[in-house]
Amino acid sequence: MQPAGRPNEPVELFKTEVSAWARRIGVEPREVHIRPMTRKWASCSSAGRLTFNADLVRQPPRVRAEVIVHELLHLKVPNHGKLFRSLLRAYLVGHASKRNDQ
Numbered sequence: 511m512q513p514a515g516r517p518n519e520p521v522e523l524f525k526t527e528v529s530a531w532a533r534r535i536g537v538e539p540r541e542v543h544i545r546p547m548t549r550k551w552a553s554c555s556s557a558g559r560l561t562f563n564a565d566l567v568r569q570p571p572r573v574r575a576e577v578i579v580h581e582l583l584h585l586k587v588p589n590h591g592k593l594f595r596s597l598l599r600a601y602l603v604g605h606a607s608k609r610n611d612q
């Protein structure tokens with residue numbers, strides 16, 4: 511599901527990943543920004559604006575997927591409760607994501 515455009519551009523590719531996950535999860539982020547961030551991988555505003563750390567585009571696919579799904583899920587579930595964690599796990603299953611520290 512890649513757009514015709516310029517798949518070599520890492521930022522564009524990353525945004526494509528974000529919209530693919532958004533469709534899958536069934537959410538529509540109002541805005542997606544990518545910029546340098548110092549202390550975290552991403553943030554999500556209550557208005558539906560997602561900001562991702564520019565360094566993320568160079569991380570391995572499973573790290574990107576985890577961060578993207580995490581932030582997109584916040585558009586559905588605003589906290590990190592049981593529901594959030596089980597949805598996160600469900601979406602990342604089969605995506606080669608196995609983190610033992612969660």
Ligand SMILES: [Zn+2]
Pocket residue numbers: 580584590
């Ligand atoms: Zn969170």
